[in-house]
Amino acid sequence: MEYFLELLLGGLTRGSIYALIALGYTMVYGIIELINFAHGEIYMIGAFTALIIASVLTFHGFTGFSVLILASVVAVIYSAAYGYTVEKIAYKPLRQAPRLSPLISAIGMSIFLQNYVLIAQTSDFLPFPNLIPELPFLEEYSHIMGPAQLLIVITTAVVTIILTLFIKFTKTGKAMRATAQDRNMAMLMGVNVNKIISNTFIIGSALAAIGGVLIASHIGRINFYIGFIAGIKAFTAAVLGGIGSIPGAVLGGLVLGWTESFATGYVSSDYEDVFAFLLLVLILIFRPAGLLGRSAIQKV
């Protein structure tokens, strides 16, 4: 039973990270129907920025949780700025182009950003300073859940709640939903669609940066390539949950995290990813719109 619990919590941590990145995918897809392949790279850039800031600060003698907070804030700002810029360069000129063009542009952007970090920084793994404080009350349960995992789960929960409220009640949130439903109609209703799309990219990228900082301080090392695998997994999570749906992305992330965790725990980690993708294929065959997605009725 304890083993089960451990796997459950392990899967929860992993799934939370997937969920944080998947949120960005799903929001962008919901609005402009684009698989933003560069999203994983934004996550990586977030982690790198945080690493650089945190390292500079720790070298100058600052330590502790406040450094992590400061580094996260800078990382969030920078990731959002990168997300915004990427949209302006690679996707905005392609609004009217055929469906596949922005996708290729996104793949190109992803390759570009990876190599940009590789050349400007390094191909080696860099250690991420350990800034999460040890929590004395968790000491007893440290075999099940450490402070980093706790932080990840709590942050994801808080962020998801804030995001849901934001989308539901603020003016921008409403405009985003309107744009997702029907871009032209929203435009006619006086929504500044370009601005809304930019905002979506900014919010999605900020979430990815939070995920990046959290995972970097949890596993303690990053390199330029971490965004690629995390991106593909997160995208899988988004599709699993029903792309375009925010609770779907979170659910998809968690389901994916648990699948991988239990597959490793009870079967073998050799086929961890095979299970993840098989799950995706099966769910899509039986529920082509994903777990929480609504299948759109086709009008002719």
Next chain:
Amino acid sequence: MNIFSELKKSLIVALWFVFLTFPIMVIRVNTIEKIIEWRWRNMLIIAIGSFLVSLLWRYLLTRKQTQTDSQLEKRPLSQLIFEEPKVYKPILVLIGLFVVIFPFIFSSYQINIMTTALMYVMLGLGLNIVVGLAGLLDLGYVAFYAVGAYTYALINHHFGLGFWTILPVGALLAAFFGILLGFPVLRLRGDYLAIVTLGFGEIIRLILENWNEFSFGPSGIAHISRPGFMGINLNLNESIIYLYYLMIFFCLITIFVINRLQNSRIGRAWIALREDEVACQAMGIDKTKTKLTAFALGATWAGMVGVIFAAKTTFVNPASFTFLESAMILSIVVLGGMGSIVGVFIAAMILILTPEYLRAFSNYRMLLFGAVMVLMMVFRPQGIVPNVRRFYRFRRVTSNPGNLYDKSS
């Protein structure tokens, strides 16, 4: 448009990029030695570079805008070339001549990379059936490539059968896998299809990596025999040249077949499917059959190239069949111009040959590769040689009453 405001805009862009690239370009932390390196020179380069690029960028964008407005009626140059037999026939003859004497002019290295490029031409043309003609976005195309390569590698390893025997086997097996993938994804459309095919590609690679008893795992299979020529064993140089001619031959066949397919009943059905699935069904086209044939035929080519790949490198391991490879083939199709054979040809040459010739810039080549993909899409989303849409134009009856419709292709 006054120059002053343009300059001001570019200045803002430059400042923005200085801000954006500050942590990653300027600061480098050496976490081992605990040294911080400040590279202020990079900041200056970024500032000047982004200032100039943004000027150029906006100039090109406006030019593109005005061009699309004024040139709507103007037909692309590529199309004009192919309409005029007097122009394209000598070009074809020249290219043919060049292709034939190529191995005698250049070193075996040049021939080798040309063979690689031709393999990608074939892969691109195969994927073109699925993506370009039938409009099914396939991100796991490399899986069929892997099936072909492993078919040859395994059968050759265990039973010692030769290249020519396995070639059809590999192609058929890949087609079978194509149908296997096709069935479950029949109901999916667009991006869902893309992600499932991506998953499928990864699954095949992971199985090859983990199932040691079957595929020898990540260490791969070595000593695969090169193709024999009428039972004669060739030496290295000869076999490189032989493979080159083989690839030329296969490419010609591919082009021929795809050209014929395009104009056949099934080809028209694919195009109809791509344009509008619902309308296509309403016209009485069997959607299942059409989709499955697209997957199967696309996979067949990948399987064949897979066999050739194994024979060329004489070694296969799962690391050659990653998602990046799929992305590369897809880029060839899209950069070349979806559905366009000449486009695929040119795009494959550019994407495969430039990295080889740009080895001096090896650090920057992937960076450039990514940038070129983005730039191409922004400034020329229809591809290098856009596919010419078939249309029938009504022409006023003049002197020749028999010629009511002018078919232009």
Next chain:
Amino acid sequence: MKKFDSRKVFGLCLIVLFSGFLFAGIGFASETIKLGVAGAHSGDLASYGLPTVKAAEFVVKEINAKGGVLGKQIELVVEDDVCKPEVATNTATKLVSQGVKFVIGHICSGATKSALGIYKDAKVIVISPSATNPELTQSGAYPNFYRTIASDDAQARLEVDFAVNKLKVKKIAVLHDKGDYGKGLAEYAKKFIDSSNKASVVLFEGITPGAVDYSAVVQKIKRSGAEAVIYGGYHPEASSIVAQMRKKKMKTYFISDDGVKDITFIKVAGKYAEGVYATGPKDTSKNPLAIAANELHKKTHGSDPGAFFLNGYAASQAVLNAIQKAGSTDYNAVSNALKAHFVETPLGKIKFDKKGDAIGVGFSIYQVQKGAYVEIK
């Protein structure tokens, strides 16, 4: 244009053909001995390939300053293979067509295997500083292949002997990163444990490199009751696994390979690295040649040399020495010289056995003690 003047075309062909041969002719008339260096010099594995390039540059510079080999200067031809088998064949053909007869490389075993097919036909001698796959020498299929690093099975043997005889553990978990190197090593380790009859393998698993975290695998190790973990793979994943094991208060021994015996591992894993065992090439820190080579690197490039630097150094020295001893660049003569004469390198005195493995290059066990690897005698 319909009427071709066939004579004109024929003449044109002849001219083109002739000029082709002319170019080829120029390529062969060389005054230098060309030494190829192939490996991953860009991309994510560049950090494994570039140190060898630098090592070869140092050796060649030194020898050229002394007047070269056989009175000829050495010319380095550096080519990138990004560690991909399909690119490696192109790299190999390029080197061969440039008239290279001796190659230092390749870095990854997979790329080496695919390139060797071409080198073998062209009679090019290949010395790898880092390709450890046992088959490369033991299968006997590559007579032109040598290496200045011990093979995987030797390493696995050492790890297992250490775990079973010194640490006296009964239950061992064997993990690997599903890669060519890691999985091969893990399989040998499993085989040796099974045949030792003193311990059993309680878990044999591949982990996914680059995965978000490894908590599930770590739980599984814990559940299996393993007293020691033998891990085949590189340091990034190893540091994550060790850190997660220690965070969960597991005191399981962690034994790994020379992909982990890297200073980066200690820096990344920090305090969690303490007590980790890793096999690595015999201690060279007291070898004056190694000290000199490291110093030279520090002075020229301002940093410590990276992975396989000394192996690359030794490989370059070995091949140039063999050419000198053979008195020619003839394939057979140099092959014999490589096997016959010892040469002083930073790795110690080495020569090659019949299969191509270096004699005099071995492995020792190291342990992380107070933030540094210490050799265990």
